[in-house]
Structures are given as C-alpha cells and as structure tokens.
Amino acid sequence: MVAWLRTRHAEPVTWRELAYLVLHGTLLVLLDAAATAIAFAPLLLLGAVSLPRSEGDTGSLDVAVAAAVAALAVLAVLAVALAALYLVPLAALAHGAVARQLLGPGAEAAVRTLTSSRARLVDAFEVERRRIERDLHDGAQQRLLELGITLVAIELELDEAPEAARPLVRKAAGQARSALAELRELVRGIHPRVLTDLGLAAAVADLADRSVVPVRVALDLPRRPPSTVESTAYFVVAEALANAARHADATTVTVSGRLDGDRLVVEVRDDGGGGADPGRGTGLAGLADRTDAVGGVLTLASPPGGPTVLRVELPW
Known part of the structure; x- marks a missing residue:
C-alpha cells in the first residue's frame, strides 16, 4: 500500500486529477450553475411577465401599454433564448476541454503507447523476415538446387548420349517454372505486383x-x-x-x-x-x-x- 501511494504521488497524472477535483468543486460548479440558469432563463422571464390590468374604462392607453409590454417581453425572451443557444454549448465545451486537458492521457501515455506499438511492429517484421527466409530456404532455394543438379546431368549426357539429355531438358524446364512460380508467390506475399x-x-x-x-x-x-x-x-x-x-x-x-x-x-x-x-x-x-x-x-x-x-x- 505504501509503495502504491508513493508511486501515485510521483505520477503527474495524480496531480492533474487533484487539480480537476479542486476546479470541479469551485469554478466548474459556478460555470455549470450559470449555464443552467441561462438555459432556464426564458421560462423564468415568461413566468415573471405580468401585463397591466385596466380598471374601468381607461380607453386605448392601457391597450397600447399592454401591447408594448408584451412586445418587450417577447423580445427579451427571444434575446435570452438566443444567448442560451450559444452560451450553454460554450460552457459545455469549456467544461469538456478542462476535463480532457487534466484527465486525458498525457505525453507519457502517448510515449508508452508508441513504444509498445513500435515493439510489436518490430516483432511482426522479425517474424515476417524469418518467414521469408524459411520460404526461400525450403522452397525456391531447393527448386534452384534441383535445377542445378539437372543441368549438370544434362551437360554430362550431352557428351555421351545427346538423345538421353532430351528428357532432362524437359525436366529442367519444369523445375525452372516451379522455381519461378515459387518466387512469384513469395513476392506476392511481400508486395504483390498487381x-x-x-x-x-x-x-x-x-x-x-x-x-x-x-x-x-x-x-x-x-x-x-x-x-x-x-x-x-x-x-x-x-x-x-x-x-x-x-x-x-x-x-x-x-x-x-x-x-x-x-x-x-x-x-x-x-x-x-x-x-x-x-x-x-x-x-x-x-x-x-x-x-x-x-x-x-x-x-x-x-x-x-x-x-x-x-x-x-x-x-x-
């Protein structure tokens, strides 16, 4: 437990988490409260608006005043609603940006990820190199070795019995085609020509x-x-x-x-x-x-x- 605490205190991410906790309990709470108040402000304004009531026959003056008050109230509600459409998302973006900055993976996490990925790539390339080496040794190299032996036999037969060399020539041609096909398949596995x-x-x-x-x-x-x-x-x-x-x-x-x-x-x-x-x-x-x-x-x-x-x- 003591060793774990010592390790946690030495990590920069611990102090970033502490900073986020402090900000979340102070400034971010005020920011969230302000965003909530702005979001519900149009409804509060609608509830607070009261039109003047006419008492008796006061003529057209009260009607004009009521219309003006209603128009101003509608404009105020629209203005506050428009402000809320912009300010509330901005508050959410600000809150998210602070959280990502303090709680997101830091540079050390990115370095660890890149190092691990590079190590896996090196291992994969090493496995691929060994596969190519094995395929060359067990496949194309053996085909070419057989072709070389057949060509030596053809050379010997040509001196003593030229007719006996004809089947060996056909055999050598088949071995050459097999070796070529083996090499093409190997190259296709590395990077296909097509x-x-x-x-x-x-x-x-x-x-x-x-x-x-x-x-x-x-x-x-x-x-x-x-x-x-x-x-x-x-x-x-x-x-x-x-x-x-x-x-x-x-x-x-x-x-x-x-x-x-x-x-x-x-x-x-x-x-x-x-x-x-x-x-x-x-x-x-x-x-x-x-x-x-x-x-x-x-x-x-x-x-x-x-x-x-x-x-x-x-x-x-």
Whole structure:
C-alpha cells in the first residue's frame, strides 16, 4: 500500500486529477450553475411577465401599454433564448476541454503507447523476415538446387548420349517454372505486383479470385490512395480473407470500400461462426499495429455465431 501511494504521488497524472477535483468543486460548479440558469432563463422571464390590468374604462392607453409590454417581453425572451443557444454549448465545451486537458492521457501515455506499438511492429517484421527466409530456404532455394543438379546431368549426357539429355531438358524446364512460380508467390506475399501496377481494387479482385471462399468485391474508389494506405488496406483484406477461410468456416465474404471524407473505409464481412479474437494468433493484432502506424483505426465485431465484420479506416 505504501509503495502504491508513493508511486501515485510521483505520477503527474495524480496531480492533474487533484487539480480537476479542486476546479470541479469551485469554478466548474459556478460555470455549470450559470449555464443552467441561462438555459432556464426564458421560462423564468415568461413566468415573471405580468401585463397591466385596466380598471374601468381607461380607453386605448392601457391597450397600447399592454401591447408594448408584451412586445418587450417577447423580445427579451427571444434575446435570452438566443444567448442560451450559444452560451450553454460554450460552457459545455469549456467544461469538456478542462476535463480532457487534466484527465486525458498525457505525453507519457502517448510515449508508452508508441513504444509498445513500435515493439510489436518490430516483432511482426522479425517474424515476417524469418518467414521469408524459411520460404526461400525450403522452397525456391531447393527448386534452384534441383535445377542445378539437372543441368549438370544434362551437360554430362550431352557428351555421351545427346538423345538421353532430351528428357532432362524437359525436366529442367519444369523445375525452372516451379522455381519461378515459387518466387512469384513469395513476392506476392511481400508486395504483390498487381497492387503496384493496377491499384487496390484490382489487387483485392485478385485475392478474391484466389480465395477458396466465394468473395464479392464492392470497392468504389474515385482515385488511388497513397501507397502506404493502399498497402495497409490490401494486407488487412488479405488477412481477413485468410482468417475467414481457415478459422471462420465462412461460405461467403463481402469486401466493400469507399472514400468517406478524407478517410478510406474498408469492411470485410463474412458469414462464419464468429468469435474472432486478436489474442489467439490470427494476425489481427499485427494488423492493428500496421493500421496504427499510418494513423488509421481498425475495429472488429465478431460475436459468437457470427457474422464477423472487420473495419479499417485509413487517412487518405
């Protein structure tokens, strides 16, 4: 308990909370009371207005005075109501600004968040680097090694039995095609060529064509977004489609995207079983860090039983 109190006394946020408590009990209470009084002032004025009553036959003078008083009362009520429309929201904004300034996360919280996000990104990039290294070693490197052995055999056969080299040439051609396909698949996983050449809509359509789950694509983009935003949106869609096929047992997936003001909004919806959890190693945590790195926001709604909706908003 003593250690906790010592830590709390050493944190700047504790003193900001204390300052807000003092202000809330003094100045902010007066501000709230003034705003409340201004808000109800028109009703109070209406209740306070009393028109003069005529006694006997006093002629048209009393009528004129009553009309003038009524007009002035209406003008006063309108003036106070108009003032309340401006002053009450200003009071609320001032109260909110003070609360955000004193109770909101300070610079140290932002630094902690950025440091944690950077550490997760470094870990994700390290995992990706190891995956690429493993794929090169186990895939393309082995294909090229087999191709080299076949070419050596062809060279030996050409000296002794040229006809026997013909099947080896066909084998070498097949191995070269396999190695090329392996490299293309690897490059596509890093940054697909179609994304660079044709943009996000074509790249997502290519993902949909290669998906084992039927995918409907509805991207309405007036122009191409910046390359970093485009790449982030692509990998979010790719990971969502992979999760829908591997984990959700989905039968249909819909990918939609549009420009909303100055933000690119992309949604991936599947009809699977739901229950997606970023903490279970589905790649969603890495996508959140990647999205945060470009100033975007990633949200996930995946109740048990589905559907799962992955939404990403990225600054255009």
